Amino acid sequence: MTEQEARRRQQARFERLAQVVVEPLHRYLLRRTSADLAEDVLSDTMLVLWRRIDEVPGFGTASMPASASDPDPDDVLPWCYGVARGCLANAGRADGRRRRLVERLIRTQQHLPAVAPDHSDLHAALDALGALDREVVRLWAWEGLAPRQIAEVTGLTSNAVSIRLHRAKTKLAAQLRRKDAGRPGHKTDEGRSSQ
Amino acid sequence: MNDDELLARLKSADPALTTSAPPPDIARLVEATLNTDTDTDTDSNTDTAPAPTTRPAKAAAGRGRRQLLGLAAAAGLLLLGGGIAGGIMANDGNGHPASAGPLTLTSASGSAGSKCVEPTPDRLRAYPTLFAGTVTSVKGAMVTFHVDYWLKGGGTGTVVLDSGVGEPERLAFSAGERYIVAAKDGVVPACGANWASADTLANFLRAYGK
Numbered sequence: 001m002t003e004q005e006a007r008r009r010q011q012a013r014f015e016r017l018a019q020v021v022v023e024p025l026h027r028y029l030l031r032r033t034s035a036d037l038a039e040d041v042l043s044d045t046m047l048v049l050w051r052r053i054d055e056v057p058g059f060g061t062a063s064m065p066a067s068a069s070d071p072d073p074d075d076v077l078p079w080c081y082g083v084a085r086g087c088l089a090n091a092g093r094a095d096g097r098r099r100r101l102v103e104r105l106i107r108t109q110q111h112l113p114a115v116a117p118d119h120s121d122l123h124a125a126l127d128a129l130g131a132l133d134r135e136v137v138r139l140w141a142w143e144g145l146a147p148r149q150i151a152e153v154t155g156l157t158s159n160a161v162s163i164r165l166h167r168a169k170t171k172l173a174a175q176l177r178r179k180d181a182g183r184p185g186h187k188t189d190e191g192r193s194s195q
Numbered sequence: 196m197n198d199d200e201l202l203a204r205l206k207s208a209d210p211a212l213t214t215s216a217p218p219p220d221i222a223r224l225v226e227a228t229l230n231t232d233t234d235t236d237t238d239s240n241t242d243t244a245p246a247p248t249t250r251p252a253k254a255a256a257g258r259g260r261r262q263l264l265g266l267a268a269a270a271g272l273l274l275l276g277g278g279i280a281g282g283i284m285a286n287d288g289n290g291h292p293a294s295a296g297p298l299t300l301t302s303a304s305g306s307a308g309s310k311c312v313e314p315t316p317d318r319l320r321a322y323p324t325l326f327a328g329t330v331t332s333v334k335g336a337m338v339t340f341h342v343d344y345w346l347k348g349g350g351t352g353t354v355v356l357d358s359g360v361g362e363p364e365r366l367a368f369s370a371g372e373r374y375i376v377a378a379k380d381g382v383v384p385a386c387g388a389n390w391a392s393a394d395t396l397a398n399f400l401r402a403y404g405k
Contacts, residue, residue, distance in 0.1 A: 011229055016347035018225045026219045027211040042219060046228040119208035141205035173196040176204070 014050050017059060021071050021080045022046070024143070028084055031142050037091060044087040056080070057152075078145060085135075085153060094115035103111060109180055125175040132156075133168040231249060244361055245385075254262040297353035300324075300376070302383040314375050314389040316402030322377035322387070325403075329373045338368045340376065344396075346403040375399060 025045055029038035054061040058075025126134050132154065139150045148163040154161070196204075316354040318323055328340030340354040356376065358368065368374065368388075373396065377387040391399070399405075 014229070015225050018221050019227075020222060022219050022221045026216075027275065030214050030216055031210045035214065038216065039219070043224065043227065043231075046224055047231060050228050079222055122204060122208045139203070141202055142209050168199065173201050176201075177196060 011052060013059070014053055015074065016070050017049065017053065017056065018046065020071050021077060024073065024077055025080060025084050028081055028143060029088060031086060031089075031138060036169070041084065042093050043088050044091070045080070045084045048083050048087060052083075074149070078141075078149040081143065081145075081153045082155070099175070121176060121179045125172050125179070127170065127177055129168055133164055133171075136161060136164050137168045138174065241262040297355050298324075298350040300354060300356045300378045300381055300383050302356055302358045302388065312386075313395060314377075314386075314391070314399075316399050319375070319387070320347075322347065322379045322384075324350075324378040325376070326354065327375050327391060327399060328354060330368050331371045333368050333370055340374070343373065343405050344400060346375075346399060346405065356388070358383075358388075369402060 022042070026038065026042055029041050029045075032038075033041065049056065055057070056071075056076050057070045057079050126137065129137065136150055136156075137153060139145045139153055140147075145153070147165060148158045150156070150161045150165070151158045156164070319347075323347075326342045327338075327344045327346060331341045331353075332337055332339045336358050338356045338358050340356065341373045342352050342354055354376070356368075374388050375389050375391045375395065376383060376389075378384075389395075
């Protein structure tokens with residue numbers, strides 16, 4: 001009886017967590033893999049979150065809930081991104097080569113002029129970064145995380161994140177400048193106005 | 196290019212902005228997760244370890260949870276059954292089929308599940324109490340049998356089975372139908388009560404020399 005009750009309580013907690021994290025997690029995965037794989041990995045991620053729900057930082061535990069209200073995304077999301085990152089890596093290990101091919105195809109598709117005319121340079125510049133640097137930059141720009149939170153996702157220290165982020169941004173900017181300079185017919189508003 | 200410009204440029208290239216993927220269905224995802232997971236406690240230490248390529252497998256998960264419930268119920272009933280068992284064994288011991296009140300059995304959950312395989316004499320031989328009986332009445336969880344044949348053990352012509360763990364889905368007994376019921380220590384085990392066709396009954400009667 002009490003066991004059943006406890007499980008129901010946990011389920012309610014999980015639902016509240018899901019309301020907050022599912023959409024950001026889905027976006028996180030869409031930014032890094034195909035839509036199909038994103039969906040699969042999202043399922044995996046939710047399963048891990050359910051099993052480890054008492055470990056989610058800022059969400060309390062079953063016996064001592066942080067609060068009855070919805071969890072704060074800033075508190076819970078970085079940790080959840082970390083889980084999704086691990087699940088994505090797992091899925092990648094499972095069929096890495098196929099996935100990379102799919103990713104490349106997708107990216108090629110995204111680079112078609114009709115879809116995103118200006119972003120191929122950027123993606124190329126991102127690809128030129130090391131995997132971890134790239135992840136740090138993406139977490140900063142797309143997930144909008146602070147270095148402290150990026151540290152939580154990646155397992156680096158905040159300090160290491162700040163250093164990596166700084167270097168990666170410099171490298172990225174240089175790369176883009178070079179690309180822009182090398183293509184006079186494709187002049188952008190570099191250095192003059194902000195987009 | 197300063198920080199803000201770089202950020203703006205990165206943001207405008209965010210693949211999530213241009214994706215054609217439909218947004219996730221949170222309710223469905225939650226349900227699928229809860230149904231997939233059968234054991235919340237195991238596996239919680241391995242970092243980011245999803246169950247081996249588990250995709251929501253509703254049926255399997257439901258079964259798992261029911262088994263858990265069944266186990267809990269069985270544990271409780273075992274305790275209950277203990278007292279009754281004493282009574283039955285006393286009957287067997289002194290060789291006097293009790294003429295006082297009907298034999299009362301309780302059932303482990305799922306004892307009359309429709310998913311049980313057809314009973315065979317061999318499978319049920321281990322049970323000290325075994326009879327073929329016709330259901331005379333079903334009142335809530337209380338099922339009354341008129342015993343047609345005692346195959347093992349013995350007792351009155353009437354047996355009352357408390358089949359209830361408060362779960363109506365388990366009440367698969369219908370009045371007028373014949374069942375073969377096995378019990379040990381006053382408890383009918385899972386798949387211990389089965390509807391019996393005429394063939395099955397004949398089979399049992401032959402096997403037990405009745």
